[in-house]
Amino acid sequence: MVEFFSPTWDDIEEQIFRIARKMATESFYPDVIVAILTGGVIPAKLFADILNMKNIKYIDIKFYRDVNQTDSKPVIRAVYVNDLENKKVLVVDDVSDTGETLEAVTNVISMFSPRLIRTATLYVKPWSRKIPDYFGEQVGKWIIFPWDKWDVVRSNPEAPVAKKEKYFELHEIFSKMKG
């Protein structure tokens, strides 16, 4: 039986502030943020706004098929980055679970000869083999992020997700259209 943890938007903002404060304390200001698609996009946008910067790049990588079910390795599907040479890079994702995604992404980025790479995730699992340079909190449960809840509830209808009936109704309509 999977245990879920559902942070609210307010919780998310608190983790963002906590991490940003640590960066400020360390006088760390990145030249570029690399957001890990798809879960890292919204945290990356929130960090970019706090840092007052617009320079966000993306790496499209997928590891999980379902709650706690991965492919054998994370698959990098596209790398939307340029101009990282000699730059300070902040990699942003929502969570580091096994740590494999962060590891794969930092390996790819290092090929672009940055000056340094730091990593930030809102949450980290206690068993992760890649502890990010910055994280908000350690959580041992499966995290249902506000931006990920429809993805979770589609294959886990019992998951504690508000308004799921509305989601299922529309999902059915669009599934038929999609064919």
Ligand code: PRP
């Ligand atoms: C999830 C999550 C992280 C990664 C963490 O992404 O958003 O990117 O898994 O897991 P790991 O530390 O075990 O590698 P997922 O592959 O589900 O893709 P998504 O962000 O598009 O949902």
Ligand code: MG
């Ligand atoms: Mg992800």
